[in-house]
Amino acid sequence: MTDSGFDSAPIDIDTSVPHSARIYDYLLDGKDNYAADRKAADEITALFPDVRAAAWANREYMQRAARFLAERDVDQYLDIGTGIPTEPNLHQVVQEIVVDARVVYADNDPIVLAHAEALLRGTRQGRTAYVSADVRNPESVLAYAREHLDFRRPIALSLVSVLQFVSDPYDPFQVIRQMLEPLAPGSYLVLSHVTYEFEPEIWERIDAIYQKGPDSMKARSREDFSRFFDGLELCAPGIVVATQWQPDSHMTVRDGRVPLYAAVARKP
Numbered sequence: 015m016t017d018s019g020f021d022s023a024p025i026d027i028d029t030s031v032p033h034s035a036r037i038y039d040y041l042l043d044g045k046d047n048y049a050a051d052r053k054a055a056d057e058i059t060a061l062f063p064d065v066r067a068a069a070w071a072n073r074e075y076m077q078r079a080a081r082f083l084a085e086r087d088v089d090q091y092l093d094i095g096t097g098i099p100t101e102p103n104l105h106q107v108v109q110e111i112v113v114d115a116r117v118v119y120a121d122n123d124p125i126v127l128a129h130a131e132a133l134l135r136g137t138r139q140g141r142t143a144y145v146s147a148d149v150r151n152p153e154s155v156l157a158y159a160r161e162h163l164d165f166r167r168p169i170a171l172s173l174v175s176v177l178q179f180v181s182d183p184y185d186p187f188q189v190i191r192q193m194l195e196p197l198a199p200g201s202y203l204v205l206s207h208v209t210y211e212f213e214p215e216i217w218e219r220i221d222a223i224y225q226k227g228p229d230s231m232k233a234r235s236r237e238d239f240s241r242f243f244d245g246l247e248l249c250a251p252g253i254v255v256a257t258q259w260q261p262d263s264h265m266t267v268r269d270g271r272v273p274l275y276a277a278v279a280r281k282p
């Protein structure tokens with residue numbers, strides 16, 4: 015790890031199999047994807063034609079949630095499962111409002127690491143840092159975050175469209191409890207998560223597409239999603255489909271079939 019938090023070691027990327035970060039990048043019209051990712055994305059699109067709109071709806075939800083928190087003067091962010099940079103990234107949204115905001119990013123895909131430098135270009139006053147880490151090992155993410163954030167003060171913890179890649183044996187509910195435990199009162203949790211509830215018949219086949227690579231996709235119910243917020247105070251409007259979370263004039267996707275629940279909550 016260099017001083018800037020950027021690991022400059024050679025990056026080993028297996029391009030022969032699809033990966034969630036690169037499939038998502040392709041759906042967002044990015045250029046950091048390979049034939050296996052595009053094939054997987056096309057197979058997902060055949061099963062679920064609105065997936066591209068859903069990916070944009072998710073990205074726009076992340077931006078609205080980040081703006082909401084920055085407008086409440088939150089100046090520390092820990093964003094896990096950051097993804098390949100797609101502007102505006104979280105630090106760009108929040109540092110426009112809180113110029114000295116600190117943002118720590120983490121992702122387990124080496125291709126995101128290859129782009130970490132782009133994520134590290136924050137404002138002069140603010141700071142960003144990046145670590146290549148897996149949320150299924152929360153202690154390693156927390157240890158890195160402690161080097162960059164002040165845990166005595168509120169932190170916004172975000173995992174936007176990430177926890178569906180944490181399967182039940184890794185107990186995502188315990189992962190979130192463990193991540194929230196050391197955070198100060200007044201901290202926030204920002205989540206979105208794929209749900210099977212609107213079209214239950216397609217998700218097993220979508221999971222099979224992801225399983226050709228290192229990921230699996232576990233779509234969950236609204237009830238399951240609500241468990242991530244146990245003990246927290248939900249911010250308005252509570253748990254809703256991502257496009258319905260505090261809609262604003264910047265949105266490009268307002269309707270369509272968006273199989274994603276979203277919510278922001280505060281730690282009392």
Ligand SMILES: C[S@@+](CC[C@H](N)C(=O)[O-])C[C@H]1O[C@@H](n2cnc3c(N)ncnc32)[C@H](O)[C@@H]1O
Nearest residue numbers: 035038095096097121122123148149174175179
């Ligand atoms: C669908 S993308 C979401 C990107 C971004 N959060 C957003 O909403 O625009 C999912 C991201 O989670 C990352 N990811 C998946 N499993 C992970 C894990 N176990 N630990 C850390 N990151 C993970 C993937 O590499 C990918 O970048």
